[in-house]
């Protein structure tokens with residue numbers, strides 16, 4: 001894990017002081033609310049329906065136990081005892097008092113965390129594969145590059161007042177578990193040339209209103225030139241992106257309107273005149289940062305574990321959790337464990353302070369002091385010995401954190417929606433909860449297998465509904481909360497946007513409709529097909545029919 | 556960067572808005588006359604790119620910013636290549652100056668002279684020339700021997716800085732009992748890396764004075780990651796239900812309350828820093844600065860320091876002492892197993908006095924502890 005040195009620590013401290021100054025100027029009237037707003041947003045402070053909200057960055061989703069304990073402490077001391085993990089691997093606190101914010105930011109700084117650039121029209125928290133450094137299909141751990149990008153983008157003099165927010169995701173191999181094609185820039189490590197890493201670059205992806213799948217702009221950008229290349233992209237965007245219409249300001253609209261060829265030519269033109277010798281990272285710095293992410297001191301194991309095998313045989317509940325929530329690890333004898341934050345009927349992504357303490361303890365004791373936040377709003381213990389999995393599971397079970405549903409139908413992504421958010425059309429949380437209760441039967445969920453169901457309370461798509469295999473979008477129909485359903489979206493390397501299947505439904509009709517779609521899949525699937533495979537084979541129509549069975553589908 | 560209110564603009568200054576297309580801005584700047592860029596809205600950051608590009612392409616004339624700008628953008632302007640800002644009536648120059656100086660660190664190169672952190676690091680983190688090369692192929696023992704050869708005569712701060720340098724690739728934690736002599740090691744550690752994890756074994760049998768000393772000392776030194784490690788509750792209920800194992804079998808008690816918890820707490824680390832010194836007792840007289848033990852490095856930065864040197868350092872740095880030290884306790888552990896020492900005894904004679912025990916097990920290898 002990255003550790004702050006004197007430079008990082010100083011910067012974060014100074015940022016807290018700067019924010020204090022800004023709050024004081026807002027209080028004295030020297031700053032108007034209009035002027036203060038972008039400044040507070042760049043420190044993660046939102047105004048929601050009922051209170052301020054603070055969004056804390058978990059850079060590239062990686063935390064240690066000390067940081068997790070501090071997040072628990074903040075939830076307990078300044079909030080109502082819980083926090084909400086988001087699809088951007090941030091954690092949100094919904095109830096802090098404005099006057100507590102500087103103290104919270106100081107608390108965060110003491111464990112090398114911050115809320116810098118978690119909002120605002122700047123380069124946001126960089127996200128990555130939750131299994132980085134543990135997955136067996138990875139060419140290179142992407143996290144050193146995420147850290148390099150975190151530093152480079154922090155308080156960037158040229159790119160802090162962009163037309164709109166800018167999100168970057170990085171993956172370390174061909175299998176996309178970070179939805180890079182839905183980001184403004186997606187980076188995929190494709191290989192090495194000597195010491196240098198090679199990146200494939202996507203640009204112009206984005207969700208929200210007018211969603212787009214990113215387009216390939218370059219196939220082999222060198223690591224040493226990565227910052228220069230990104231500078232060229234951002235410069236072209238900063239100068240040419242639209243500023244007259246907030247809904248058309250993202251880079252996706254610029255890329256779409258120019259066409260990818262013309263945009264690439266523009267980027268190349270900027271790249272050529274860049275003084276890139278300044279932006280070349282010294283190799284020693286790359287190595288210094290890589291050293292922080294070196295694999296932990298794994299034991300040499302033969303890959304089998306008596307304790308694990310006995311537990312699987314002895315306890316069907318453990319066996320089920322293992323089937324659904326445990327992922328293969330590159331190191332023999334180890335595995336990664338998904339901690340589902342989607343308990344039956346609970347709020348997706350919410351976690352209490354005591355649960356955070358439990359996760360911190362488990363990370364410290366069993367996972368080389370590491371825990372990750374996944375964009376699916378779950379947590380992951382990346383490096384657990386098979387021998388230890390039964391103990392980990394028992395502790396999770398006792399804390400209400402052992403729901404065996406990772407990637408299954410009740411592992412729903414949902415935004416805060418109308419329960420908190422001032423932009424919402426409709427609530428998403430109760431709909432997610434109703435679905436979770438309806439599909440609670442785990443045997444049924446396992447029969448259906450992996451399926452990604454995503455919900456957003458409005459078109460901003462914080463809940464990734466466009467790329468859910470099944471997406472649910474809250475809409476406002478004459479003051480009533482309604483829900484539009486899409487089928488066939490996908491966030492992975494075959495990224496696609498879901499198709500709207502018909503007119504929107506009232507909230508109580510959503511869960512039954514989704515269940516009918518899943519039942520239809522069980523009827524028509526062929527051997528070995530996952531839900532999304534069947535949709536890709538037959539199209540969305542059969543599912544639309546099932547969804548509107550007994551209902552009027554006319555839009 | 557110069558701040559001025561109005562006037563002072565020469566007639567040859569060309570005034571452009573920040574929404575002017577790049578090629579027109581470049582044309583206007585082609586003869587080197589001063590350029591003034593007007594920001595129509597502070598949210599519109601095009602001017603930062605225009606200035607950066609002009610400077611990168613060699614424009615050396617005066618570049619002035621004006622319009623709807625916030626003091627909070629002062630550094631962005633300066634770093635993008637503006638050399639002056641024309642404030643508007645009512646703007647507060649004091650706020651502008653404060654914001655210009657708000658940060659001492661920058662993370663990226665820009666037009667101004669500020670050196671990005673990655674360059675400064677290259678300088679400040681240069682490895683001591685006598686440090687061994689990093690070679691992941693070496694076994695732990697060889698690694699220890701090499702480090703020891705390089706550091707055996709080094710001062711404690713150099714030892715700490717070297718092992719904490721990320722290029723060594725080590726995950727390092729410190730071990731402290733927050734006892735009578737803890738302050739010196741912890742102060743050095745706070746200077747070398749205040750966020751280094753410090754493991755405190757909470758045996759449940761500490762003096763209350765130790766617990767409060769732990770709190771005040773960590774705070775005073777700015778240690779940000781003191782980890783309190785407790786025995787496993789089940790094991791404790793099993794092996795020591797009446798909490799008096801120390802009476803009958805101190806080895807088993809230490810094993811339960813120190814050795815096993817430490818093994819768990821240290822699992823994620825490659826190296827542990829301890830405060831042991833050669834002068835402390837006979838068993839420690841051959842202590843080396845770097846050793847290999849149970850698959851980890853043990854770093855003993857104070858191995859070479861004499862009791863006098865320790866005392867001088869403590870006085871120089873004005874470090875608070877353990878509340879019990881004044882009462883004659885020279886080495887402080889759990890209350891049942893610690894008594895004050897008499898003059899002339901070695902400093903650990905007060906520990907487990909009356910039984911044939913000198914170390915609690917955490918500093919012995921696994922096999923020796925079991926034997």
Ligand code: HEM
Nearest residue numbers: 086087088182206207208209250415416421423460461462
């Ligand atoms: C509660 C306060 C929130 C507000 C006011 C808010 C606002 C917005 C807005 C306005 C957009 C659309 C941006 C655009 O299309 O240009 C957006 C997109 C997004 N937000 Fe939020 N959001 C909030 C909470 C969240 C939460 C809780 C999450 C994670 C669960 C989240 C993750 C995202 C993501 C992933 C997108 C889509 C990114 C994209 O457009 O490419 N936001 N949000």
Ligand code: SF4
Nearest residue numbers: 415421424457458462
């Ligand atoms: S999708 Fe809409 S309702 Fe949900 S959090 Fe985002 S802005 Fe709010």
Ligand code: SF4
Nearest residue numbers: 805808809812889892
């Ligand atoms: S020092 Fe004494 S009380 Fe403390 S753990 Fe060892 S035997 Fe038990």
